[in-house]
Amino acid sequence: MSTKTESWGSRVGLILAMAGNAVGLGNFLRFPVQAVQNGGGAFIIPYLVCFLVMGIPLLFIEWSSGRFGGRSGNHSTPYILDSMAKGRLWKYIGVFGIFTNIAVAAYYCYIESWTMSYVYHSIVGTFSDMSQAQVAGFFESYTDIAESTTGIPYEAVIFYIICLLLNTFILSKGLGGIEKVAKIGMPLLISFGVILAIRGLTLGTSGASDIFPDANAWDGLNFLWTPQFDSLTSPKVWLAAAGQIFFTLSVGMGTIHCYAAYLKSKDDIALNAVSAGFMNEFVEVVLGSLIVIPIAAGYLGLDWVIQNAGFGMAFQTMPYLFQQWGSSLAIIAGVCWFGLLFFAGITSSLAMGTPWMGFMKDEFNWSKNKGAWSFGGLVLIMGLPTVIFYKEGLFDQYDYWAGTVSLVVFAFLETVLFSYIFGIKKGWAEINSGADIKIPRIYKYIILIVTPSLLAWVLISSIPDWIDKVKDNDTNNKEWFAKEFHAENFDGEGKNSGTVVEVSANAVKFSFED
Ligand code: PHE
Numbered sequence: 241m242s243t244k245t246e247s248w249g250s251r252v253g254l255i256l257a258m259a260g261n262a263v264g265l266g267n268f269l270r271f272p273v274q275a276v277q278n279g280g281g282a283f284i285i286p287y288l289v290c291f292l293v294m295g296i297p298l299l300f301i302e303w304s305s306g307r308f309g310g311r312s313g314n315h316s317t318p319y320i321l322d323s324m325a326k327g328r329l330w331k332y333i334g335v336f337g338i339f340t341n342i343a344v345a346a347y348y349c350y351i352e353s354w355t356m357s358y359v360y361h362s363i364v365g366t367f368s369d370m371s372q373a374q375v376a377g378f379f380e381s382y383t384d385i386a387e388s389t390t391g392i393p394y395e396a397v398i399f400y401i402i403c404l405l406l407n408t409f410i411l412s413k414g415l416g417g418i419e420k421v422a423k424i425g426m427p428l429l430i431s432f433g434v435i436l437a438i439r440g441l442t443l444g445t446s447g448a449s450d451i452f453p454d455a456n457a458w459d460g461l462n463f464l465w466t467p468q469f470d471s472l473t474s475p476k477v478w479l480a481a482a483g484q485i486f487f488t489l490s491v492g493m494g495t496i497h498c499y500a501a502y503l504k505s506k507d508d509i510a511l512n513a514v515s516a517g518f519m520n521e522f523v524e525v526v527l528g529s530l531i532v533i534p535i536a537a538g539y540l541g542l543d544w545v546i547q548n549a550g551f552g553m554a555f556q557t558m559p560y561l562f563q564q565w566g567s568s569l570a571i572i573a574g575v576c577w578f579g580l581l582f583f584a585g586i587t588s589s590l591a592m593g594t595p596w597m598g599f600m601k602d603e604f605n606w607s608k609n610k611g612a613w614s615f616g617g618l619v620l621i622m623g624l625p626t627v628i629f630y631k632e633g634l635f636d637q638y639d640y641w642a643g644t645v646s647l648v649v650f651a652f653l654e655t656v657l658f659s660y661i662f663g664i665k666k667g668w669a670e671i672n673s674g675a676d677i678k679i680p681r682i683y684k685y686i687i688l689i690v691t692p693s694l695l696a697w698v699l700i701s702s703i704p705d706w707i708d709k710v711k712d713n714d715t716n717n718k719e720w721f722a723k724e725f726h727a728e729n730f731d732g733e734g735k736n737s738g739t740v741v742e743v744s745a746n747a748v749k750f751s752f753e754d
């Protein structure tokens with residue numbers, strides 16, 4: 241146990257840090273991909289149900305568990321969970337959560353490093369005069385680290401290491417550093433997000449249609465928002481929806497516990513948790529679905545989007561869009577968009593460092609410096625393979641096992657702990673103590689019955705999907721598609737000039753003649 245020496249500077253600082261933790265690459269890059277891969281409108285209903293009966297309850301559980309543990313001087317998930325129950329078991333479950341953070345940070349920081357590199361390439365004008373195919377191809381060669389043609393040898397690895405160094409440095413400054421980054425990043429992020437969303441919405445409808453030969457941005461939106469009821473019984477879709485809700489709310493890993501451990505004992509939880517949650521959902525559902533999907537569908541067609549949906553989609557499309565705005569605007573837009581993604585990313589990856597640092601402090605009384613650098617080192621060891629073997633699809637495996645399955649497992653266990661071992665009576669009192677709003681009483685029963693049952697069902701029924709994932713059926717789907725597909729919309733000029741040259745788990749690679 242350690243003594244409480246740090247706390248949040250202000251309520252605004254806390255809210256922004258918690259919102260910064262939640263709002264991340266998940267909102268702009270992961271949500272659209274998950275939605276597309278799970279049937280668009282078929283995904284949205286499970287997604288919203290999961291938000292209401294699992295996301296919100298888990299926010300309450302994690303905020304209140306964190307504040308509860310912090311009261312006795314604990315700042316890490318193992319110690320916080322341990323303070324809620326007798327027996328060592330819960331401490332080990334907390335440790336499991338810490339390793340999830342390291343595994344997620346490993347690939348998350350890789351995407352974050354792309355955003356840094358793309359800010360750089362926007363400034364130096366790498367994308368000017370590139371065709372849509374070349375912009376898309378740039379990303380392919382960037383991530384193919386062995387034969388990088390970006391001008392800098394092993395560029396992807398270099399930016400990855402710079403990104404980890406930056407995270408480590410800020411983490412070594414403690415809570416104050418995190419709060420400062422959130423105060424600068426969050427307002428910037430929201431303002432530019434709104435501008436781009438408006439632009440995304442008006443694509444293909446305002447005389448810009450010469451850029452889109454036979455595809456339309458609205459196709460993307462319709463696909464996302466036309467509800468489909470037939471996949472409501474598919475466990476795969478429910479696992480993906482629950483996984484996305486947890487990922488995007490930063491639930492199921494222990495980061496919220498750690499942030500909340502620095503609350504004062506009478507501070508509000510209820511209103512804070514709900515505000516951070518709804519703010520995240522606004523950014524995700526509104527901004528997250530108005531930017532990448534419509535724009536990618538506008539240029540490349542919905543078919544391309546469906547078959548190539550991945551974290552890279554925004555990198556393969558947005559720089560080309562910005563070029564259409566003229567070369568100086570293109571620089572500004574590129575810096576703002578990739579800067580927005582960078583701030584979204586770093587305020588989240590910093591959060592992933594806190595459970596490890598808190599644990600090293602609680603357990604061994606390690607300094608912030610030691611905690612931060614050891615975290616950076618572990619992430620590097622876990623992450624380098626995903627960088628080097630990106631084309632082999634290792635990255636997607638991390639996202640599935642660490643970024644989806646582990647979160648659901650952890651969320652299930654902590655709900656059982658909260659409702660049945662700590663006890664719902666104490667738990668409900670804890671959530672409501674100091675509350676600035678009155679939470680509807682039905683949530684007490686949701687937390688007690690609905691949340692754990694739905695979690696158990698999702699976990700058990702998705703086991704066949706786990707087996708599928710191990711057998712990598714995804715690559716087979718893409719191989720099949722590659723044979724059928726002739727890249728009609730792909731070069732942005734309507735020319736049927738692409739040939740499939742390579743298929744990997746992440747993408748179908750084309751070659752083009754100019
Ligand atoms: N919520 C973050 C996002 O949407 C990711 C994250 C998950 C951050 C878990 C911290 C903990 O990008």
Ligand code: NA
Nearest residue numbers: 262263264488
């Ligand atoms: Na999020």
